[in-house]
Amino acid sequence: MHMRLTxxxxxxxTLPPLLWAGNxxxxxxxxxxxxxxxxxxxRWVLAFALLLPLAGKVLRPNSLLWPHWRRFSLLGLLSVGAYNALLYLALTTSTPINVTLVGSSMPVWMLLIGRLFFGVLISRRQWLGAALSISGVMLVLSRGQLELLLQVHLVPGDLYILLASACWAYYSWMLAHPTTEPQTIRTDWSAFLLAQVAFGLAWSGLFAGSEWAIGQAHISWGWPLAGALVFIAVGxxxxxxxxxxxxxxxxxxxxxxxxxxxxxxxxxxxxxxxxGDTPKLYHVLAFILIVGGIVVSSRR
Structure with missing residues (x-):
C-alpha cells in the first residue's frame, strides 16, 4: 500500500491535534x-446519538458488521473505551505537564508497534524525525527553560497516558490494515465510526459502571457541563x-x-x-522542530 504525505x-x-488540545x-x-x-x-453517548440518524442501518441485524464484531470490538476498546478514558483519568491523577510530556512518546509508539506487530521496518530518517518532534514538545513543556524539565517527577498516574498512547498507536495501525472489513462499511465514514462507537460504548459503559460501583464517581449537572459535553462530542x-x-x-x-x-x-x-498571554519565541521554535520532525520522517 503506497502512502505519502500530501x-x-x-x-x-492537523485538525485532530487542535481539537484534542481543546479536549x-x-x-x-x-x-x-x-x-x-x-x-x-x-461524551460517546452523545456522539452515538448524533451518528445514529446518519448511519443507523449499520446496526441492523442483517448488517455486514456482525460477522466482523471481534475487530470492531477491539477498535472500539482501543479508541472509544480505553484511550479517552485513560486520558481523562490521567488529567485527574497527574499534572498537565506530565500528561503532555508522557503523551509526546506517541511517534515512538507508532514506530515500535508498526515494527513489532505489523512488520514495518523503521528507517534512520524516522528515528531522526521522532527525536526532532519530541525535542519540540520538550521545548514547549519547559517553556524554553531546561531547568523546568529537570523538575518533572513522574508518578504512577503517568502510566495511564503511556498506556493510552500505546492503545492509540495500535488503533492507528489497525485503521491502516483493514484486513477483511466490508468495503460498504469501510468507505462510509459515519457507518465505520458508528460501528466502533457502538462497541466502544459498551466498554466505556462498563468502565463508568465500575467507577460508580466503587464509589469514585461524581457528576454536577448544569450549563457548563452540558456545553462542554456538546463540544467534546462534536469536535x-x-x-x-x-x-x-x-x-x-x-x-x-x-x-x-x-x-x-x-x-x-x-x-x-x-x-x-x-x-490572555501572547505566544512566545519558544512556541515558534517548537513548531519548527515538530513540523521538521514530520517533514524529515515522511520524506522518501
Whole structure:
C-alpha cells in the first residue's frame, strides 16, 4: 500500500491535534464537575446519538458488521473505551505537564508497534524525525527553560497516558490494515465510526459502571457541563476521529504519529489564549522542530 504525505492529508492530520488540545483544556476545566469514566461515557453517548440518524442501518441485524464484531470490538476498546478514558483519568491523577510530556512518546509508539506487530521496518530518517518532534514538545513543556524539565517527577498516574498512547498507536495501525472489513462499511465514514462507537460504548459503559460501583464517581449537572459535553462530542470525538481516520488512510500511521505531537503545542497556545498571554519565541521554535520532525520522517 503506497502512502505519502500530501497537503490534504497534512490538513486532515492537523485538525485532530487542535481539537484534542481543546479536549484536554476542557477536560481539565470540568474535572471537578464529573468523574473521568463517566465523562467519557456521556461524551460517546452523545456522539452515538448524533451518528445514529446518519448511519443507523449499520446496526441492523442483517448488517455486514456482525460477522466482523471481534475487530470492531477491539477498535472500539482501543479508541472509544480505553484511550479517552485513560486520558481523562490521567488529567485527574497527574499534572498537565506530565500528561503532555508522557503523551509526546506517541511517534515512538507508532514506530515500535508498526515494527513489532505489523512488520514495518523503521528507517534512520524516522528515528531522526521522532527525536526532532519530541525535542519540540520538550521545548514547549519547559517553556524554553531546561531547568523546568529537570523538575518533572513522574508518578504512577503517568502510566495511564503511556498506556493510552500505546492503545492509540495500535488503533492507528489497525485503521491502516483493514484486513477483511466490508468495503460498504469501510468507505462510509459515519457507518465505520458508528460501528466502533457502538462497541466502544459498551466498554466505556462498563468502565463508568465500575467507577460508580466503587464509589469514585461524581457528576454536577448544569450549563457548563452540558456545553462542554456538546463540544467534546462534536469536535474531539466525531470531527477529529473522522479526520484522523482519513489522514491515516492517506499518509500511513507512522507519519500520522508525528502529527499527534502538535497537541501539546496547541494545548500551550490555547492555554495562553485563555490566560490572555501572547505566544512566545519558544512556541515558534517548537513548531519548527515538530513540523521538521514530520517533514524529515515522511520524506522518501
Amino acid at each position: 497537503p490534504t492529508s497534512a490538513l486532515l492530520l 484536554a483544556v476542557v477536560g481539565r476545566l470540568i474535572s471537578d464537575l464529573v468523574s473521568p469514566m463517566t465523562l467519557n461515557f456521556l 474531539p470525538a466525531l470531527m477529529a476521529f473522522r479526520a484522523w481516520g482519513a489522514g491515516v488512510a492517506r499518509a500511513g500511521p507512522a507519519a500520522a504519529g508525528f502529527f499527534s505531537n502538535l497537541t501539546p503545542l496547541f494545548t500551550a497556545l490555547l492555554s495562553t489564549a485563555f490566560l
